[in-house]
Amino acid sequence: MTKLFRAFGVPLSTVILMFSSIWILGLIxxxxxxxxxxxxxxxxxxxxxAEISVQIDGLYNQLDVMALxxxxxxxxxxxxxxxxxxxxxxxxxxxxxAEIAAxxxxxxxxxxxxxxxxxxxxxxxxxxxxxxxxxxxxxVSAIALVVCYxxxxxxxxxxxxxxxxxxxxxxxIPYAINELLRIFAWQMILNQNGPANLLLGLVGxxxxxxxxxxTGVFVAMVYAYILFMVFPLYNVLETLDGNQxxxxxxxxxxxxxxxxxxxxxxxxxxIAVGCIMTFMLSAGSYAVPYIMTRGTAAPWFTQLIYNxxxxxxxxxxxxxxxxxxxxxxxxxxxxxxxxxxxxxKDIAK
Amino acid sequence: xxxxxxxxxxxxxxASVRFGQFQAVQPTDLRIEPGEFFSILGPSGxxxxxxxxxxxxxxxxTAGDVRIGGQSMVGIDxxxxxxxxxxxxxxxxxxxxxxxxxxxxxxxxxWSRARRRDRAYELxxxxxxxxxxxxxxxxxxxxxKQRVAIARALAVEPSVLLLDEPxxxxxxxxxxxxxxxxxxxxxxxxxxxxxxxxxxxxxxxxSDRVAVMNRGRIMQVGSPDDIYDRxxxxxxxxxxxxxxxxxxxxxxxxxxxxxxxxxxxGFRAANPKGLRAGDEAILFLRPEKLRLLAPGEATExxxxxxxxxRDMEGAWSTLVVEAGGxxxxxxxxxxxxxxxxSGEIALGxxxxxxxxxxxxxxxxx
Amino acid sequence: xxxxxxxxxxxxxxxxxxxxAYMFLPLGxxxxxGVNSYSPPSITVWQGFTFRWFAEFWxxxxxxxxxxxxxxxxxxxxxxxxxxxxxxxxxxxQLGRRSAGIAYTVMVSPLLTPGIIIGISTVIFWRNLGATAxxxxxxxxxxxxxxxxxxxxxxxxxxxxxxxxxxxxxxxxATRARAFRRITLPFLKxxxxxxxxxxxxxxxxxxxxTIFSIGGNHTLVTEIGARMRFGISPMINAIxxxxxxxxxxxxxxxxxxRQRERKREAAA
Numbered sequence: 001m002t003k004l005f006r007a008f009g010v011p012l013s014t015v016i017l018m019f020s021s022i023w024i025l026g027l028i029x030x031x032x033x034x035x036x037x038x039x040x041x042x043x044x045x046x047x048x049x050a051e052i053s054v055q056i057d058g059l060y061n062q063l064d065v066m067a068l069x070x071x072x073x074x075x076x077x078x079x080x081x082x083x084x085x086x087x088x089x090x091x092x093x094x095x096x097x098a099e100i101a102a103x104x105x106x107x108x109x110x111x112x113x114x115x116x117x118x119x120x121x122x123x124x125x126x127x128x129x130x131x132x133x134x135x136x137x138x139x140v141s142a143i144a145l146v147v148c149y150x151x152x153x154x155x156x157x158x159x160x161x162x163x164x165x166x167x168x169x170x171x172x173i174p175y176a177i178n179e180l181l182r183i184f185a186w187q188m189i190l191n192q193n194g195p196a197n198l199l200l201g202l203v204g205x206x207x208x209x210x211x212x213x214x215t216g217v218f219v220a221m222v223y224a225y226i227l228f229m230v231f232p233l234y235n236v237l238e239t240l241d242g243n244q245x246x247x248x249x250x251x252x253x254x255x256x257x258x259x260x261x262x263x264x265x266x267x268x269x270x271i272a273v274g275c276i277m278t279f280m281l282s283a284g285s286y287a288v289p290y291i292m293t294r295g296t297a298a299p300w301f302t303q304l305i306y307n308x309x310x311x312x313x314x315x316x317x318x319x320x321x322x323x324x325x326x327x328x329x330x331x332x333x334x335x336x337x338x339x340x341x342x343x344x345k346d347i348a349k
Numbered sequence: 350x351x352x353x354x355x356x357x358x359x360x361x362x363x364a365s366v367r368f369g370q371f372q373a374v375q376p377t378d379l380r381i382e383p384g385e386f387f388s389i390l391g392p393s394g395x396x397x398x399x400x401x402x403x404x405x406x407x408x409x410x411t412a413g414d415v416r417i418g419g420q421s422m423v424g425i426d427x428x429x430x431x432x433x434x435x436x437x438x439x440x441x442x443x444x445x446x447x448x449x450x451x452x453x454x455x456x457x458x459x460w461s462r463a464r465r466r467d468r469a470y471e472l473x474x475x476x477x478x479x480x481x482x483x484x485x486x487x488x489x490x491x492x493x494k495q496r497v498a499i500a501r502a503l504a505v506e507p508s509v510l511l512l513d514e515p516x517x518x519x520x521x522x523x524x525x526x527x528x529x530x531x532x533x534x535x536x537x538x539x540x541x542x543x544x545x546x547x548x549x550x551x552x553x554x555x556s557d558r559v560a561v562m563n564r565g566r567i568m569q570v571g572s573p574d575d576i577y578d579r580x581x582x583x584x585x586x587x588x589x590x591x592x593x594x595x596x597x598x599x600x601x602x603x604x605x606x607x608x609x610x611x612x613x614x615g616f617r618a619a620n621p622k623g624l625r626a627g628d629e630a631i632l633f634l635r636p637e638k639l640r641l642l643a644p645g646e647a648t649e650x651x652x653x654x655x656x657x658x659r660d661m662e663g664a665w666s667t668l669v670v671e672a673g674g675x676x677x678x679x680x681x682x683x684x685x686x687x688x689x690x691s692g693e694i695a696l697g698x699x700x701x702x703x704x705x706x707x708x709x710x711x712x713x714x
Numbered sequence: 715x716x717x718x719x720x721x722x723x724x725x726x727x728x729x730x731x732x733x734x735a736y737m738f739l740p741l742g743x744x745x746x747x748g749v750n751s752y753s754p755p756s757i758t759v760w761q762g763f764t765f766r767w768f769a770e771f772w773x774x775x776x777x778x779x780x781x782x783x784x785x786x787x788x789x790x791x792x793x794x795x796x797x798x799x800x801x802x803x804x805x806x807x808q809l810g811r812r813s814a815g816i817a818y819t820v821m822v823s824p825l826l827t828p829g830i831i832i833g834i835s836t837v838i839f840w841r842n843l844g845a846t847a848x849x850x851x852x853x854x855x856x857x858x859x860x861x862x863x864x865x866x867x868x869x870x871x872x873x874x875x876x877x878x879x880x881x882x883x884x885x886x887x888a889t890r891a892r893a894f895r896r897i898t899l900p901f902l903k904x905x906x907x908x909x910x911x912x913x914x915x916x917x918x919x920x921x922x923x924t925i926f927s928i929g930g931n932h933t934l935v936t937e938i939g940a941r942m943r944f945g946i947s948p949m950i951n952a953i954x955x956x957x958x959x960x961x962x963x964x965x966x967x968x969x970x971x972r973q974r975e976r977k978r979e980a981a982a
Contacts (some may be wrong), residue, residue, distance in 0.1 A: 004808040009890030019801035024820055027798075027858040031835035038838050151733050154726045167730075169969050174737045176961045178919050180935060181954040184942045185740035188747060188755055195743065198758045223740065255722075276826065284828020287921050291942045302830055306926070315838065322834050326827060333826055344819055347826075405885055427884045440882035444900045453896075454886035505886055 039118050039319035043110035052107045059100050066093055118320035126304055126321075133301035134328055137282035140221050141275045144229035148274070152233035153263065157242060168234060175227040183291045186220040187211065190292075216292040217300065224288055225281045229274035236270030237263070269346040272336045276347065280329050301325060356384035356541035357418035357431060357508035359404065364413035366399050366565075373399045375566045376413060381543065381558075386535050388544040388552035391562035392588070392712065397545045400562070401511050404543060405434045417509060428457070432509045433502035437517060439494050441486040447497055448473065448482040454505035472500040492523045499534065509541045516551065528555055549589050553577065561585045563710070579621065580706070586633045588712035593639070593677045595632040599624050599705070607705050613673035616650045618703035629708045636667065638702040639679035641690060648697035652677070656691050670694065741958060748951030755948040767952035774949070780934040787853050787924075787933060788917040794857040795913050796906065799864025806865075807872055822866070824859035832858055833926030847929025855927040860916050864909040871905040904975075915964075 005013045066089060073085035122130065155164050174182065190196050190210035197207040210216040240263060248258045264271070282288075289300035305325065308318030337343065359381040366374040374396045381387045389397040402408040403415050406427035415422045417431060433454075442450050448469040449456075455465035473479050476496040481489060489497065495515065502510055512531075516524045532555050535542045546552050552559045553573040560570045561584070569581040580586035587594065597611035599620075607620035609632055616632060624630050642648060654672040665680045668690065679696065681689075747755035751764040771777060802821050806814050824832055836855035837847045845851070875898065883893035918935070925936050932940070941950055 003810075004805065007808050007890065008804065008894060012891045012894055016801040016804050019798045020805045023798035023802060023858070023861050024817070027836070027854055027861070028820060028824060031832075031839035031858075034839045034842055035831075035835040147733070150726060150729060154730055158723065158726065165969075169965060170734070171737065172965050173958075173962055174741060176915075176965060177741065178921075178935065178938075178957055180921055180939050180942060181744065181957055182740065184950060184954065185744040187942065188757070189740060189743055191756075193756065193758055195758055223736075227737075280826060280828055284830055284922065286830055286925060287939060291939065294943055302828075305830065305834070309834065309837075309926075315841075318834070319838060322831050326831050329826070329828060344822060347822075405881075407881060407884075427881070428887045428889060432885070434882070434885045436878045436882060438876070438878055440876065440878035442879060442882070442897060453883065453888075456896075457883075457887035457889075457892060501886070 035319050036323060038316055039323045040116070041112050041114045042118060042316045044113045046106065046109070046111050049107055052103050056100055056103050056107070059096050059103070062096055063093065066096075118317045119324065121317045121320065122324075129299065129304060130301050130324065133283055136218055136221070137279050140218070140225060140282040141229075141278040143222055144226045144278045145271065145275060148226060148229040148233055149267075152230055152237050152270075153259075156234050156237035157240065157245065164238075168231075171227060171230060175231070179224055180287055180291065182224050183220045183288050186216065186223055187292055190216045190219065211292055211294060214293070217289050220292050221282050221285060221288045224285070225278045228277040228281060232270040232273035232277070233267060234270075236267045240266045268340040269342045272340045272342045273347050275336055276333050279332050283325060283329060283332075355508065355539050358383045358416075359387075359509060359541065359543065360414075360416040360419075361400075361403075362414040362416065364403060364410040364415050366396075366403065366408065367411040373565055374403075374410075375564075377567055379560065379567060379570065381541060383541055384539045386532070386542045386544065386555055386557045388546060388556040388559045389562055390546055390549055390552040390559050390589070393547055395562040396565040397547075397562050398513060399565075401434075401513055401543065401545050404430075404509065405432055405511050406430045431507055432511055433505050433507035434511045435498050435502050435513065435515045437513045437515065439498040439515065439518075441494055441497055441501075443486050446483050446485055447478065447489070450486065450497055451501045451504050453501065458505070468504065469500075472504055473497075476500050491519050492527065495519065495527055496530075499531075503534075503538070503540075507540060509543060510535075512542065512544045514546050514548075517546075517548070524551075531555060553589075561588060563588070563712075580633070580704070583631055583633075583706050583709035583711045586704070586706060586711075591636050591678065593634040593636065594711065595634070595675070596708070597630065597632060599626050599628045599630055601626050606700055609705055611673075613652055613675065616703070617700040618650070618705050619701055620705045622705075622707055624705060624707060630705050631708055631711075632703055632705050634677075634698060634703045636678040637665075637680040639677065639696055639698050641668075641679070641681065642695040642697045644695075646695075646697070649700050650698050650703070652696040653693070654696050655693055659689050670696070672696070744951050744954045745958065747948055748955045750948065753948055754946055755951050767948045768956075770947065770949045771952050771956075776932070776937055777934060777953075780932050780937040783849060783931060784918050784933040784935065787849055787856065788914045790853045791856045791860055791917040792910050792913045794853065795861040795864050796909055798857065798861040799866075799909065800868050800902070800906075802861065802865040803868035803872055806869060822862055825862045827859070829859070829920070829922035830926045833923040836927050837929070847927055848931050849928065852924050852928040852931070852933070855923050856917050856920055859923070860913045863912060863916065867905050867909045867912070868902065871902055875901055 004016065007013075008016060070086070070089050073082060073089060076082040076085065155167050159167065188194055192207060192209065192211075196210065200207060208215075210219070244262050244266075245258055248262045253261065284302060285300065286302040286306060289303055293299065301321070302325070305318055305321045308314050308321055312318075337347070359379075361377045361379040363376045363378060364374065365372070365376040377400070389400060391397045399408065403410055404417070404422070406422065406425060409423050422430060442453065445453070448466060451472055452460075452465040452469040455468060460468070470479060470482055473482050476499060478493060478496055478500070481493060486494060486497070498515065516527050519527060528551060531542070531544075544552070544555065553576070556573060558570060558572055559576050561568045561576060563584050569576060569585045571579070571581075576585060576589050580589065583594075586592055595609075595611040595613060595616070597609045600608040600610050600615060602608075602620055602623075602625060605620060606617055607624060607626075607630075608615055608617050609630060611632060618632055618634075640648075642651070652672050654670040654677065657669045657671050657676070659681075660667040660669065661683075662680075663683070665683050666689070668679050668681055670677050670679070677696070743757055744755075746757045748767055749763050749765070750757065750759075751761040751766065752759045802817075806818055806821070809817060833852075833855045836851050836858065840847070840851050840854075879897050879901075880893050883897045884890070888896065921935050921939055924933055925939065928936060938950060938953060941947070
């Protein structure tokens with residue numbers, strides 16, 4: 001901290017610290033912590049609610065009894081005694097009513113209780129969707145890696161730098177075009193009356209309900225996020241010294257062994273970034289399932305989260321669901337980093 | 350250039366610097382006179398740049414004091430010290446034209462644009478760069494950039510100019526030219542120059558006095574002649590100039606001279622440190638002080654040797670010989686007529702031209 | 715590079731061609747449907763060329779209000795995320811190894827967090843403070859992760875800075891603040907421009923974080939998302955064509971600028 005003030009002087013350092021804390025504390029840490037807190041409590045009827053309702057019932061009984069007393073008192077002949085009796089009854093009745101109101105109030109005001117129950121709200125159905133989301137996201141990552149590795153290698157190492165630049169620029173275009181539009185293109189293609197089914201019809205097959213079966217979500221997801229694998233892979237492979245590959249070949253390595261021993265070890269940070277991005281984007285995607293299913297197929301886990309917040313409006317359960325998703329992504333990130341022996345610095349280049 | 354700036358004296362008073370566990374500069378006492386051209390010479394990592402940073406103000410001493418013109422500089426920001434620094438890589442601002450570079454210090458002192466522009470042009474004229482004032486640093490050659498850096502430093506009229514190996518990036522010819530130019534500027538301005546270098550040629554040719562540093566300690570301070578002819582210890586003797594070192598033990602002493610037993614035999618040499626008989630010592634013998642003896646010639650110190658090879662250096666040649674299992678070097682004047690010596694030869698040297706110093710760390714260059 | 719063999723090169727080329735077809739054909743389908751008179755959007759039934767859907771978009775008030783919201787959010791995000799990212803990068807440059815490691819992890823974490831979670835946590839946080847979700851929360855949620863991109867860009871640039879330049883300025887009498895303004899800031903300028911453009915685009919195009927944080931309001935992109943679900947009008951395709959045009963133009967301009975920049979740097 002003193003180093004900061006030494007380097008930039010007091011006024012500038014103050015501004016730097018101010019903006020940094022707004023960001024780190026106000027926009028990142030505090031919201032995450034509050035979300036965690038939100039997932040850890042729920043409003044519950046207070047303890048002993050049953051006892052209170054017995055008490056309330058007892059008080060209502062007393063009121064009934066007093067109604068009898070009142071009719072007895074009204075039938076009295078002595079005017080002064082009658083007035084005194086009635087006044088006493090009025091006072092007693094008011095007191096009981098007040099007591100009832102207080103008890104009812106405490107009975108119906110729920111209290112904040114810290115509990116892990118929100119996480120347990122996931123029934124078998126939701127748990128299945130959760131698992132399906134994770135499995136499908138892993139599959140998206142795997143497919144993207146297998147499809148993109150040869151592309152990235154071919155562009156980085158086999159093309160001239162000029163051609164490589166043109167190819168990468170061409171790929172920037174679909175990459176930069178809004179995610180929604182790329183997803184929508186597949187909604188059209190896989191539609192009941194779309195070109196995919198038209199082709200199937202031409203070879204004599206029955207139309208397939210891609211969108212309704214959930215296949216569409218998967219296909220569009222691969223398409224939407226595959227380029228997040230190409231660029232990191234290309235970036236690391238571009239820095240691979242071509243002489244290493246030639247040296248390996250010269251020493252008698254087969255193509256497979258060149259990749260296994262030389263290229264892939266060099267590409268580790270790119271593989272880690274590509275897998276983390278595709279997995280994280282897929283698992284956290286709301287746009288793809290939203291647009292592709294039109295509400296007809298079993299939803300993605302993100303849709304459950306959305307529903308908890310904006311339809312069922314149970315924010316505590318919603319926060320718990322969101323936290324579960326975050327936990328899975330965090331585990332995946334650290335798993336990839338451990339597996340590929342890369343650090344956070346390598347990842348965010 | 351400027352007449353108004355006059356050099357100030359610099360004093361290190363038990364100043365030391367420690368980085369964690371590493372003692373970069375041992376407690377140092379040193380006085381640099383006003384208007385002196387003072388060099389600090391040493392191998393890389395010896396602490397000379399740290400010493401310079403104490404003066405420029407990017408570092409404060411861990412203990413002790415640093416004074417410029419009698420005033421303590423501890424805690425004084427670089428921006429208000431009466432020093433200007435010429436960086437090793439020159440550190441010209443790449444995004445500013447040359448004249449703005451030169452005028453930067455004046456801009457910081459609140460001069461108006463017109464005034465500082467005029468002043469920058471004036472300064473650039475003195476370093477013969479007026480035609481380049483509107484160019485960007487990247488468009489200049491190495492020597493030109495060098496002169497811009499000097500003009501930029503002089504613009505703030507410092508009392509002390511600090512130079513951190515500024516010539517190291519230049520080629521040999523240009524370096525020699527710039528040495529002369531720096532010396533001239535120093536003479537003209539009267540500013541105190543503190544020049545950091547690991548190049549002894551630079552230190553010896555330009556300086557009034559030189560400090561030789563090693564491992565954070567000043568080994569010797571003296572004129573270039575002192576340093577070369579009268580090294581104070583084994584390190585200075587081996588770091589500055591070439592030398593032959595013969596280890597041995599003192600046999601006897603008499604009147605500033607001593608007889609020393611070495612594997613090559615007994616030799617008489619100067620004993621400036623007053624070592625006593627029985628002390629372990631090293632005999633230092635410059636290659637140019639070692640003579641080739643004519644057959645039968647007698648001398649006080651005689652070394653039989655065998656020629657290994659001859660390295661041609663231009664004006665002289667270096668003869669590498671073997672004597673008593675050790676390699677020795679001597680310089681031969683090169684006249685191009687005599688056939689180079691070969692085979693078994695005899696070498697000699699006079700006792701006053703060799704020096705016996707206590708055993709100690711030697712430079713490994 | 716010596717080819718591994720003509721056969722395998724040919725296979726790779728073919729594969730690359732297929733990949734490009736896979737990348738671009740779906741976009742072609744969308745473009746074609748955008749100028750087809752048939753509604754709902756289709757290319758299997760061709761009813762003739764039209765610009766009608768562009769006109770429909772032009773006349774759609776909700777799309778326009780979404781566009782205005784998008785622009786407001788994007789500008790605000792730029793104004794917030796850039797100074798935050800720059801401050802973060804400057805802070806990191808001066809922290810010790812350990813604390814810099816922790817701060818760095820926190821600063822890049824939004825990039826590794828699903829966008830919806832950033833949106834949700836922001837909304838929850840501000841509801842606890844009594845604010846309802848709207849443009850304000852969308853701006854904050856987007857800034858949280860867009861500042862991370864800016865921070866990484868500034869950090870990369872700062873690492874390439876020659877620190878002797880700042881020292882030279884101080885030595886010549888500049889205060890720390892002036893050295894920053896006169897030396898460091900000009901050095902950062904190209905990155906500031908790039909980071910501003912990227913922040914704008916990231917904000918403008920964002921869906922996942924925005925839909926979770928904007929409450930009852932909408933941006934152009936969330937509105938497009940809402941219409942897409944039912945795929946009723948080819949107007950969506952017309953908007954898609956406009957997006958593609960803008961993207962292509964931006965990509966070409968960007969690459970030309972970069973080429974020029976590289977040439978200039980090579981000349982210097």
